[in-house]
Amino acid sequence: MSDPMTLKHSPLESCHLACGARMVEFGGWLMPVQYTGIMDEHRAVRSGSGMFDISHMGEVLIEGSGALEWLERLLTNRVGKLAIGRGQYTMMLNERGGVIDDLIIYRTGETAYFLVINGACRDMDLAWMRSRLPADGTVLLRDLGNDYAAIALQGPDSEKVLRTLYPQSEIPKRNGIATLGESEGFVPSLVARTGYTGEDGFELFVPVKDGSKEGNGESLWKSLLAAGVKPCGLGARDTLRLEMGYPLNGSDLSLDRTPLEAGLGKFVALDDPAKIEFTGRHALESQRSKGLPSLLTPLKLTVTGPPLRSHYPVLSEGLAVGETCSGALSPSLGEGIAMAYLPPSLSTPGTALEVEVRGRGYAAVVTTLPFYSK
Amino acid sequence: MNVPSDLRYAKTHEWIRHEDDSITVGITDHAQAELTDIVYAEPPKVGAELKAGATAAVVESVKAASDIYSPLSGVVTEVNEALTANPALLNTDPFGQGWIYRMKASNIAEIEALLTPDAYSAQIGQ
Numbered sequence: 001m002s003d004p005m006t007l008k009h010s011p012l013e014s015c016h017l018a019c020g021a022r023m024v025e026f027g028g029w030l031m032p033v034q035y036t037g038i039m040d041e042h043r044a045v046r047s048g049s050g051m052f053d054i055s056h057m058g059e060v061l062i063e064g065s066g067a068l069e070w071l072e073r074l075l076t077n078r079v080g081k082l083a084i085g086r087g088q089y090t091m092m093l094n095e096r097g098g099v100i101d102d103l104i105i106y107r108t109g110e111t112a113y114f115l116v117i118n119g120a121c122r123d124m125d126l127a128w129m130r131s132r133l134p135a136d137g138t139v140l141l142r143d144l145g146n147d148y149a150a151i152a153l154q155g156p157d158s159e160k161v162l163r164t165l166y167p168q169s170e171i172p173k174r175n176g177i178a179t180l181g182e183s184e185g186f187v188p189s190l191v192a193r194t195g196y197t198g199e200d201g202f203e204l205f206v207p208v209k210d211g212s213k214e215g216n217g218e219s220l221w222k223s224l225l226a227a228g229v230k231p232c233g234l235g236a237r238d239t240l241r242l243e244m245g246y247p248l249n250g251s252d253l254s255l256d257r258t259p260l261e262a263g264l265g266k267f268v269a270l271d272d273p274a275k276i277e278f279t280g281r282h283a284l285e286s287q288r289s290k291g292l293p294s295l296l297t298p299l300k301l302t303v304t305g306p307p308l309r310s311h312y313p314v315l316s317e318g319l320a321v322g323e324t325c326s327g328a329l330s331p332s333l334g335e336g337i338a339m340a341y342l343p344p345s346l347s348t349p350g351t352a353l354e355v356e357v358r359g360r361g362y363a364a365v366v367t368t369l370p371f372y373s374k
Numbered sequence: 375m376n377v378p379s380d381l382r383y384a385k386t387h388e389w390i391r392h393e394d395d396s397i398t399v400g401i402t403d404h405a406q407a408e409l410t411d412i413v414y415a416e417p418p419k420v421g422a423e424l425k426a427g428a429t430a431a432v433v434e435s436v437k438a439a440s441d442i443y444s445p446l447s448g449v450v451t452e453v454n455e456a457l458t459a460n461p462a463l464l465n466t467d468p469f470g471q472g473w474i475y476r477m478k479a480s481n482i483a484e485i486e487a488l489l490t491p492d493a494y495s496a497q498i499g500q
Contacts, residue, residue, distance in 0.1 A: 037411045038436040235437045304458075306414045307434050329413050329436060358416070358432065 010055045011149045011208045015221040019231045026234055027120025027250070029056040034233040041236035042331040045197050049155035050232035051224050055217065056119030058145035059205060060126070063112045066138030071113060072276050074132065075105065076259060078269040082107040087175045087192060089267050091259050092125065093280030097287060098255035099262070101125050102247065104194055106177040114177065114190065116150075116203070118249050147187045149208050149217020153224060154201030154232075154240075161227050162191070162202055180204060196237060198244035198370065239328045242337060245298055245369030251310055251326045252296060252339055258284055261341065262296045263369075294322070297347040298367050301336035301355065305362035308338040308355060315354040315361055316346055324355065332372045336362070375500060376403040378469055382485055383494035384445040389469065392485065397446055400473040401433065401464060404498045409435045412464040417453040417475050424448060424477065426484050431474050433464060445488055448479040 007030045010016070016023065021032035032053060034041060044050045062071060071079045077090035087106035091099050101121050106114045117125045122145055133139055153161060162171060170178040172193045180189035187207045195201040206220050225231065238248070247253050247262055258280070259268050269275035270284060287293075301308065308327030313320045327338035338355065346353065349368050354361035381389040387405035391398040406412065414434040424430050430444035453475045457463060463472040479485075489497065 033437065034410065039411050039413075239436060306416065306432075306439070307436060309439065329434075331436065 008056070010053050011217045012053045012055055012151075012221055015218055015225075016053065016231070019225070021231070021233060024234070027056065027118070029119055031056055032231070032233040034235045035231045038233070038235035038239060039331050041230060041232035042239050044230035045155045045199055045232060045236065045240055046332060047156070048230070049153060049157040049161055049201075049228070050230045050236070051221070052152040052154065052232050052234075052237050053221075054119075054150045054152050054203065055148070055208075057150060058115075058117040058119065058122035058125065058143070059148045059150070060115040060117060060129070061108075061112065061142040061144055062115065062139060063109075063142070064137070064139045065111055066134060066136075067111050067113055067140075069276065070132070070134065070139045071105065073278050074129065075103075076268040076278060076280070077105075078272050078275045079105060079107075079113070080274060082113075084109060085172065085176050085178060087177055087194060091253075091264065091267060092128065093259070093278075093283075094255060095279060095283065096255075097258040097260075097280040097283030099249065099253040099257065099259060100128055100255065102249055102253055102264075104192070106192060108177060108190075116192075120250055144187060147208060148205045149220070150206075151204045151217070151220055151224065152195055152197075152201060153204060153229060154195045154197040155199050155229075158199070158201040161224065161229055164227060165223055166191075174200075180206065196246055197240040198246075198372070199240075238326075239331050242326050242328050242339070243330050243332055243370065243372035245339070245371060247296070247339075248326055257294070257296070257341065258287055260284055260287055261292055261294050292344055294341040295344045295347040296325075297322075297340055297342045298369050298371060299338050299340060299353060299355070299364045300330075300333075300367050300371065302363045302365050305336050305355075306357050308336040308357075312338070313356040314340045314342060314364075315356055316351075318354075320356075321346055321353075330371060336364075337371045338364075342366075375407065375498060376469065377491050377495045377498075377500075379491045381469070381491065382445070382488040383491065384443065384488055385497065386443045388442060388445050390445050390485070390488065391473075395478060396451065397448065397477050397479050398473050399430070399442075399445060399475050399477065401442060401468055402494070402498075403468050406465045406468045406472070409433065409438075409440060410465070411435045411437075412461045415457040415461045415464060415474065417457060418444075418450045420450050420453060422450045424450065426481075426487075433461070433474075442474060444477070446477065446479045446484045447481055448477040450475050450477050452476040
């Protein structure tokens with residue numbers, strides 16, 4: 001755990017405490033892990049609506065005549081495909097093809113892009129990006145991470161809730177972004193139809209401080225609460241995202257694994273003739289021609305067993321062949337589920353394996369993603 | 375939080391009930407509230423020899439696995455099989471149906487090192 005004196009605090013911390021949150025350290029931030037309980041919160045998002053404080057995530061604005069070309073070199077997906085108001089999942093790699101971060105990039109203007117990066121690697125991401133900015137001033141980077149409070153409103157009732165709160169606002173389509181209400185100014189309130197739960201939902205970015213008639217982070221939290229949205233912590237966020245097979249940077253993604261190993265090849269525009277050179281491309285091409293050393297593989301227990309967690313050994317015919325990087329007892333399925341980097345020969349669905357927990361092997365099988373679908 | 379007056383407590387949030395020759399062990403109301411949503415319990419094996427303070431069982435919530443330490447030394451005589459099918463009993467009835475195991479103590483004087491209900495209440499700040 002980090003030194004409590006250096007922990008970063010969310011602008012919504014007082015809201016969490018008022019809602020009875022249990023706070024934990026996460027990636028250098030003091031954040032709510034749960035309020036009433038992970039199962040309860042998980043179910044609220046699958047069946048109604050829940051909200052997560054995602055203010056620890058970073059927001060970065062990239063602007064300028066050189067922005068598109070610079071972003072194409074920085075990121076794996078083809079930024080040039082984005083129409084104004086649209087977003088895409090993408091990754092930022094090092095020269096070895098390792099994942100520095102996975103992120104969502106939205107095009108918010110002719111030459112303006114809004115990036116949402118992971119909370120635990122904000123500083124590293126920003127340093128990496130700044131070190132690559134051209135000297136001629138054609139690309140401007142603005143770190144808005146401390147200007148925005150952010151709340152993810154997730155669940156099948158999300159649109160209804162949003163329409164009640166912002167009847168005049170444009171509601172974007174899936175993966176789209178729009179200004180929230182009539183917001184304008186240096187830190188405009190934004191609404192993106194994205195999330196990390198597999199449900200319909202929105203990510204709302206509002207100024208930390210007052211100054212917008214759409215309100216600030218705390219007033220948005222309170223409005224959502226009054227509309228019956230259930231506060232949900234990082235615990236439920238983790239089980240929800242894992243049921244969908246969405247990777248978590250730091251657990252499933254790292255500087256030592258490539259997007260191809262992580263099964264995220266469709267977010268890497270290796271074969272798009274319009275995609276120019278990007279950092280990590282050569283490493284990925286070389287890995288693809290030689291064959292992948294490992295593949296991020298979904299598995300589930302076929303017997304009743306303890307909840308799966310990270311760093312449990314995965315066995316094939318008694319021999320260790322990898323370890324789990326994410327794991328949980330899926331609240332929706334009631335089954336142990338996990339992700340593990342395994343030799344590709346063992347990643348075919350149906351392959352029988354074992355997961356070892358406290359010295360005892362539990363039968364498991366390779367399955368397909370998502371773990372959970374309605 | 376409920377702290378029954380007829381039990382003794384370990385600093386690590388286990389309780390014991392001493393009846394005749396038998397010691398019943400479980401976790402406290404405070405412990406289950408801290409753990410929340412218990413979804414798995416792994417009690418010791420009957421016949422296992424336990425040392426006071428050593429890991430005797432594991433209970434797991436969705437978020438974390440927690441070791442349960444034996445408050446006393448001795449031999450396990452019975453485990454609560456109901457927890458396998460219904461680990462939530464640890465949450466709903468920690469001092470009753472949520473008991474974890476019974477043991478025969480090898481050194482009953484170790485009880486004196488455990489906390490009284492008042493001392494345990496003070497430890498959990500009530």
